[in-house]
């Protein structure tokens with residue numbers, strides 16, 4: 001495999017937000033940690049003419065502003081800046097790719113990259129530019145022949161289409177010139193340390209895995225909640241997308257795959273993705289009948305988030321004032337397989353919820369016989385209630401943690417049960433800062449490891465599941481259920497879960 005030291009990274013869409021906010025900071029951190037050799041060039045590619053110096057200054061200003069004066073290491077930046085270059089290109093103009101190719105070769109010889117240097121083309125562009133970019137790379141001879149396919153890897157950012165058929169069109173456009181192994185579809189959730197730890201927690205320990213099945217689990221809740229609304233100019237994009245396409249179809253379903261998949265025979269990309277694929281193939285609506293029986297969409301109205309007034313979605317900048325776009329989705333789904341038959345999975349994601357929180361909560365079944373009474377106190381007021389079931393919570397962010405709730409004897413002369421929890425917090429055990437998702441993912445592309453990237457069949461299976469729901473919402477005259485900003489979503493979503501005698505978690 002070609003080592004990271006022989007890699008050139010071309011970022012198409014270098015004037016965009018993603019480049020300055022995520023990609024350049026991630027590459028800078030990799031350089032600081034010596035992952036990026038001095039023979040690796042990072043080339044920003046965008047439409048406007050700009051000198052290398054101007055690009056470096058722009059990037060430095062953004063990274064410095066983001067990190068703050070104290071945390072910004074100017075000396076380390078100067079080292080990294082030596083490897084940072086800029087090339088003007090109109091992605092839609094095939095005639096300009098010959099110049100791009102020559103400039104890349106010049107830069108590669110300048111940094112001393114070898115002839116077998118691999119190139120990564122990161123398409124941080126709008127989806128409509130993906131096909132022209134790949135065409136341009138092809139006509140300029142920048143796509144290597146099949147036998148040396150690993151010398152070019154193309155990274156694609158979501159959205160990967162907006163429904164099943166557009167996702168299939170995108171796959172066809174990419175596969176016209178590229179092999180599947182050259183395509184790296186980024187879902188940044190898979191780069192998060194705590195998401196990767198799901199597999200290690202499950203398959204690197206012997207005691208939890210035997211419990212994760214229909215015999216012991218009552219239900220599983222997966223939550224991706226955000227307190228943010230439409231910051232910056234985001235409303236324009238979001239109003240064409242919505243919570244289902246933006247987060248549920250990708251991040252939430254990936255979390256579902258990781259928590260529900262069977263152990264892979266090998267800890268390799270293909271085996272892991274094969275197991276995830278089986279989960280998506282087994283995915284079904286959690287209840288029979290119309291979509292409304294198992295999927296709820298919501299939209300935030302005005303409210304208070306963290307004590308601050310928040311606008312209604314329809315009043316946000318660049319959002320259609322009559323928009324019916326969903327900012328919240330909740331679903332009850334099921335997995336028709338041996339392990340999970342009969343276990344409900346509750347999925348939800350939303351903007352303008354009370355806080356940012358991503359977690360997977362596995363609620364176990366109650367003991368077969370309730371021998372003890374449970375005391376729960378609110379201040380001095382204590383009451384006897386039903387026993388709380390054991391819950392295992394994998395908190396992905398923030399305050400990354402794993403916690404197991406169980407019952408103990410409340411000290412005293414009677415057998416009274418009190419729920420307590422055993423907590424592992426990353427911050428208590430590891431002093432090193434958790435790497436940013438993009439650091440890990442960029443490094444993996446450089447290493448040629450596609451384990452944490454979405455394969456085309458996974459993508460299609462996810463779209464196959466959500467597209468009928470989107471079509472049903474878009475073809476009906478129904479409107480999303482409103483919820484005040486700063487709450488856990490519309491009350492209609494409670495119906496999905498209350499049938500199982502449970503409640504959505506509302507962690508404080």
Ligand code: BG6
Pocket residue numbers: 226246247358
């Ligand atoms: C992105 C979505 O993919 O994920 C955003 O487009 C969302 O709308 C973001 O805010 C959430 O990611 P994170 O890492 O902040 O949880």
